[in-house]
Amino acid sequence: MKRENRILIHAPNLSTPGGKQTYFSSLLDHFESDIEFFFYGSQDEKETKLRVLIRLFKDYWNFYRLLRNYDYSLVHLNPSLNVKSFFRDSIFAAICTLTKTKMIVFWHGWQWAFERKTVRNMLIWFRMTYGKADSMLVLAKEFGDQLKVYGYCKPVYQVTTVADPMFFDLESKYENRTVDKFKSKSLTFLFLSRIEKVKGIYEVLESFELLKKEYATITLKVAGTGGELKAVQKYIEDKELQGVELLGWITGEEKIKAFSESDVYLLPSYGEGLPCSVLEAMAAGLPVITTEVGGIKDFFKDEVMGYLVKMKDPVDLSDKIRRIIDSPDNIGTMGRYNIEYARKRFTPQNVGSELERIYTETIKD
Template structure:
């Protein structure tokens, strides 16, 4: 249970500080639970926000009410979407007005549809005098540029009313400031599933460290979209396959470019490429266990959960320098991060992992330990609870 009288950690400080009471307000009861209305995508939908909340949900207190918004189907028509938005907004207002909630927790990405939808909910929540926390998950560069050039006054008018934001990297905190948001911003990690940390990875390390080179399986796990770097990944593999004939590639995920990616593999006549579709649970754990390195040449990210999951599984990482990864990624210690998405560069970095078994083993062991120490779902849930307490104890 989240209770209201505890010390708070200011987002920009590293020590616990006393919590001031709101001016003119009575002291909160030490036993009073903080009631949170948390918006969530449909649990069956793919995507980082849905996965984040699925992983975190078992570790959050019972005083959090989950309120489903957004598309219920990937094939939703425009008319149905408009009707659904109106219905969701009406249900939200009714639930909020009847539920005596202390905090509304919204979970948009910085993309047009999500900002419009959640902006309306934010206005409703503030009209009902409820504190609002906005967690910006994904970050659309094109949307941000449009906001900066043409719509920053509107963004400040609506989202400037939020009592706090959470972002997934220091870079996004700075970008949020440039959009004109001047209230509290927390920078937090993303959670990984605890079961991934329980999976054994030592056999893979021994296999790759013995220098026998009987196999080396590269994993690309993501939405299959151009912006995720799928074509760079395939071209990287083509180059690497010429140098190391025993390598293979596993492509995991669904998306609008899946069929094109399959056709591209056939056009390039690439051998030893498998497409496994969208996976969850045990099937996902097995995918990670069968891989030897993780390739992620994405164009733009918040904090990609798949990279954290790969680290938890003991996989060395080769990634583009995107989003919140820049805040913690140690080049050469966790794998390799590069500003380039050129396949020749990515292939050379993967080749270093293949050709240096000692380096491979050190990275694998380090990544598993780092993920275990930093990204468990219970740790991230505790961080979020501290944010709830901070908001509940802060004056408007």
């Protein structure tokens, strides 16, 4: 028998690193609907091409059988607009259409270079797969505007990602803290993301190398894993950078500790949807230095929440970091503002409630 609002969420395994995993892990305890997950993708980092193909066919077949055998109110797909996700997940969208199952598509990432080179030349395929969705979710206004250009006429909702609930249980780092540490210019900077070139990791390292000559006591924490991790380790060794700590992929108390021990969050990314790490940094009371990309540009207040920097520009990044170091009073002012802003908009309760409201509207339409 069909239960009211029975939702199947198609997502990567929540025990693996990634923004989608962080998003759904944070919302798990805040759903009122009957939620089930279909986990796709590798459970092992090392796969041959043959194993990848076999796994893909198994995922498609298992997904098809699931939709044929169970009556779901809605399937929630979570693609990104990049070469791997766009084509892989379009087949899952086609299966939803084949089985006459309602679907909502949540675009988590959006690579404009891929969109210009590929998607615009494949609009027929887009319309045959994702274009059949009953509604779509986006993290930035510009993504929704582009969907309309594609000819998508059904509801498009702009939503936000979420900060891990553990950040809202933290005592404000400014309650019993003076600005003495900030005035001493012994600041700790945090970069937490996938370790990839497109996330701006090399701009962070170049800026840190430059500023370390001026401010000997600053330190940098780098958290995450990814394809550039070994190259980043080599870069640090070759440059003999002092004061850089590589934390690897961290969760739970380790993650809380990294944010609590840091003073400023850095993410000079080349492109984003709306990274959970930025919201978590705000919830933890850190000023944020980031680029004006994706959903960040729709809410971020430059010189209030932190600073916006030019993409692929380590000099501009250095200048903004220098402004933070040389204006210690601003750290507390920005940090307190970010805590209040995050509590009003990025809690799992608020984000989960809005998502379920959209589920209900999509199912009823």
